[in-house]
Amino acid sequence: xxxxxxxxxxxxxxxxxxxxxxxxxxxxxxxxxxxxxxxxxxxxxxxxxxxxxxxxxxxxxxxxxxxxxxxxxxxxxxxxxxxxxxxxxxxxxxxxxxxxxxxxxxxxxxxxxxxxxxxxxxxxxxxxxxxxxxxxxxxxxxxxxxxxxxxxxxxxxxxxxxxxxxxxxxxxxxxxxxxxxxxxxxxxxxxxxxxxxxxxxxxxxxxxxxxxxxxxxxxxxxxxxxxxxxxxxxxxxxxxxxxxxxxxxxxxxxxxxxxxxxxxxxxxxxxxxxxxxxxxxxxxxxxxxxxxxxxxxxxxxxxxxxxxxxxxxxxxxxxxxxxxxxxxxxxxxxxxxxxx
Numbered sequence: 001x002x003x004x005x006x007x008x009x010x011x012x013x014x015x016x017x018x019x020x021x022x023x024x025x026x027x028x029x030x031x032x033x034x035x036x037x038x039x040x041x042x043x044x045x046x047x048x049x050x051x052x053x054x055x056x057x058x059x060x061x062x063x064x065x066x067x068x069x070x071x072x073x074x075x076x077x078x079x080x081x082x083x084x085x086x087x088x089x090x091x092x093x094x095x096x097x098x099x100x101x102x103x104x105x106x107x108x109x110x111x112x113x114x115x116x117x118x119x120x121x122x123x124x125x126x127x128x129x130x131x132x133x134x135x136x137x138x139x140x141x142x143x144x145x146x147x148x149x150x151x152x153x154x155x156x157x158x159x160x161x162x163x164x165x166x167x168x169x170x171x172x173x174x175x176x177x178x179x180x181x182x183x184x185x186x187x188x189x190x191x192x193x194x195x196x197x198x199x200x201x202x203x204x205x206x207x208x209x210x211x212x213x214x215x216x217x218x219x220x221x222x223x224x225x226x227x228x229x230x231x232x233x234x235x236x237x238x239x240x241x242x243x244x245x246x247x248x249x250x251x252x253x254x255x256x257x258x259x260x261x262x263x264x265x266x267x268x269x270x271x272x273x274x275x276x277x278x279x280x281x282x283x284x285x286x287x288x289x290x291x292x293x294x295x296x297x298x299x300x301x302x303x304x305x306x307x308x309x310x311x312x313x314x315x316x317x318x319x320x321x322x323x324x325x326x327x328x329x330x331x332x333x334x335x336x337x338x339x340x
Contacts, residue, residue, distance in 0.1 A: 001164060001165060001166060001167040001168075002159070002164045002166075002167070002168065003155050003156075003159055003168045003170050004167065004168065004169055004170065005169075005170055006027070006028060006123035006126070006127075006169040006170050006171040007123070007171075011169060012123075012126050012127055012130050012169070013130060014167070015027065015127055015130075015131075015167055015169055016127060016130035016131040016133070016134055016136070017134065018167055019036065019037065019038050019044075019127075019131045019134075019136050019139060020038065020131060020134040020135060020136050022037070022038065022041055022043060022044040022047075023037070023044070023047075023167070024036065024037050024044075024047050024048065024051060024166060024167070025037075025127070025139075025166075025167050025168075025169065026144040026155075026158045026162070026166055026167070026168040026169065027123060027124055027127050027141070027168075027169045027171070028121050028123050028124060028155070028169065028170070028171030028172065028174055029063070029092075029119040029120075029121045029124045029141075029174065030091070030092055030119060030120045030121045030124075030174060030175050030176045031092050031119075031174060031176045031177070031178060031179050031180050031196070031197075032143045032144075032151040032152060032153055032174050032176075032177070032178070032179055032302070033143065033144040033151075033152040033153065033154070033155065033157065033158050033168075033174065034063065034124075034139075034141030034142065034143060034144055035048055035051065035052065035141055035142060035143070035144035035145075035158075035162075035166075036048075036063065036139040036140065036141035037139065037140055037141075038131070038136045038138070038139060038140070039060075039062040039073070039103075039104050039107045039137070039138040039139060039140040040072070040103055040104065040136070040137060040138065042105055042106035042107075045060065045106035045107050045140050046106060048060065048140065048141075048142065049106075051162065051166075052142065052145070052146055052147045053146055053147045054142065054147040055147075056106070056109065056110075057109045057110055057220065058109055058147075058220065058222070058225070059107065059108050059109035059111060059114075059115060059219070059220055059221065059222055060107045060108075060109070060115070060140040060141065060142050060222060061094050061115040061116070061117050061140070061141065061142065061180070061182075061222050062104060062107055062114060062115060062116050062117070062138040062139065062140050062141075063117055063118070063119055063124065063128060063138060063139045063140075063141050064116060064117070064118050064128065064137070064138045064139075065118065065125065065128040065129045065132050066089075066090075066118060067085050067089065067118070069128075069132060069137050069138060070085075070097075070116045070118070070138070072100070072103065072137040072138065073097075073099060073100055073103060073104050073114050073116060073137070073138060074097035074098055074099060074100060074114060074116065075098070075100050076097070076098045077097055077185075078097070078185050078186060078187075080095075080183075080185035080190050080207060080209070081095045081097050081185040083206055083207055083208065084183060084185065084206065084207065085118075086206075087206035088198070088206065089117075089118040090118040090119055090120035090125065091118070091119075091120050092117075092119075092120070092176050092179075092180040092181060092196050092197055092198065093117065093180055093181045093183065093196070093198065093203075094115045094116065094117040094180045094181065094182045094183070094194075094222075095115070095116055095117075095182075095183055095184075095185045096113050096114070096115050096116075096182065096183065096184040096185060096186060096193065096219055096221065097113065097114060097116060097185060097186060098112065098113060098114075098186055099111070099112050099113055099114035104138070104140070106140075107140035109220055111219050111220060113184075113186060113219045115182060115221065115222060116138075117180055121171055121174070121175075122171070123169055123171035124171070127139075127169065142222055142223075143179065143223075144157075144158040144161065144162070144168075145157070145158070145161050146161055148225070148227065148228055148229075148230055149161075149229070149230060149231070149232075150229055150230065150231050150302050150305050150306050150309070150337075151178075151179060151229060151302050152302070153173055153174040153177050153299075153302050153303050154172070154173050154174070154303070155168050155169075155170035155171075157302075157303075157306060173299075173303075174299075175299065176196075176197050176295075176298065176299065177298045177299035177300065177301060177302060177303070178196060178197060178298045178301060178302070178329050178330065178333055179194070179196060179222075179223050179333075180194075180196050181194060181195055181196030181197070181198050181203065181329070182194040182196075182221050182222065182223075182224075183203070183207075183211070184214070184218060184219060184221075189209055189210070189212050190203075190207050190209055190211050190212065191211065191212045191213070191214050191218060192211040192212070192213065192214070193214055193218060193219075193221040193224060194221055194222070194223055194224050194332065195328040195329040195332050196329045197295060197298055197329055198329075199325040199326045199328065200325050200328065201325060223336075225336070226336060226339050227336060227339040227340065228333075228336040228337070228339075229302070229305075229333045229336050229337045230336070230337045230339075231305045231306065231308070231309035231316060231337070232309050233271070233308065233309055233313050233314065233315055233316050234315050234316070234338075234340060235305075235315075235316045235317075235318060235334070235337045235338040236315055236316070236317045236318070236338065237317075237318055237319075237320045237334060237335075237338050238317050238318070238319055238320065239319075239320050240276045240319055240320065269285070269286055269311075269312075269313050269314060270285055270286065270313050270314055270315045270316070270317060271285075271286045271288065271308030271309075271311065271313040271315070271316040271317065272285050272286065272287050272288065272316075272317050272318075273288045273290050273304050273305075273308070273316065273317070273318045273319065274287070274288075274289065274290060274318075274319045275289070275290040275291060275292050275297060275319055275321070276292070276319060286308060286311055286313055288304050288307065288308060290304065290319070294321070294324075294326040294327045294329075294330060295326075297321065297330055298329060298330050301330060301333065301334075302333075305337065318334055318338075320334070321334070
């Protein structure tokens with residue numbers, strides 16, 4: 001096992017057979033790398049929960065080759081679901097639909113709803129179709145990392161988490177970089193459970209309806225816990241104004257607060273991920289410039305958090321992006337990463 005090329009037909013066949021036999025496979029999607037098992041086998045899915053250390057009631061997303069395969073898991077797709085499929089599949093959108101009784105119980109975290117997604121990545125598509133030929137209608141796959149930690153966007157990230165015992169298909173860096181949008185399509189109106197790369201205006205135009213916020217009746221959904229996507233070092237968010245007004249040779253106020261909380265004021269190295277200004281002369285800071293475009297920053301976000309974590313910084317200070325529709329997915333991940 002270990003890391004195999006996702007473009008190698010032999011490796012794809014080996015991975016598909018492993019899924020069919022109830023084993024685990026890590027594979028790339030356009031969003032992040034997933035840790036997959038056949039969704040119709042509760043024992044196989046239990047292996048995902050065990051490997052990640054994930055609570056068994058925290059549902060997974062079932063990845064399918066196309067809408068026809070998705071109908072193995074739902075028999076009552078709404079018009080909202082059909083509009084999402086027509087507009088965005090294959091792509092980074094997960095829809096929540098009623099679950100067929102007797103299938104996908106473990107993948108759904110025991111709920112009567114299930115999350116379905118058709119990924120656009122060519123390696124994911126090739127794997128899902130090869131597995132479908134072996135009778136695997138869908139692959140349950142959360143992000144291929146330990147539960148609650150930073151999602152992986154390349155094969156090396158996955159190998160660093162799980163080691164050589166896991167079969168990993170290498171498909172290069174994930175082009176999107178943050179997880180899919182999740183929309184509950186079971187009711188009269190669509191409910192946004194988790195934002196992703198696609199902004200609200202784009203989604204609402206396709207749906208023909210405004211997205212509602214989840215209420216107490218909303219289903220549990222993948223990646224929606226208050227604290228999630230977190231590196232080992234604590235994450236602090238700093239406003240662009242705080243960065244712009246800090247003295248060029250002085251200390252960043254939010255970083256100093258982190259210093260005091262973590263080290264009683266002694267100087268320690270910290271990571272800075274900033275998009276709005278050139279590198280300042282702050283001491284004890286590991287600087288990482290970030291793109292000013294939302295999609296480009298999303299692509300780099302998790303990789304930068306991992307890089308700073310691997311540098312053993314005491315804290316990671318991230319510049320808060322704008323509160324605009326195209327930044328909603330990035331802001332969601334940062335808020336959860338910074339929640340302690």
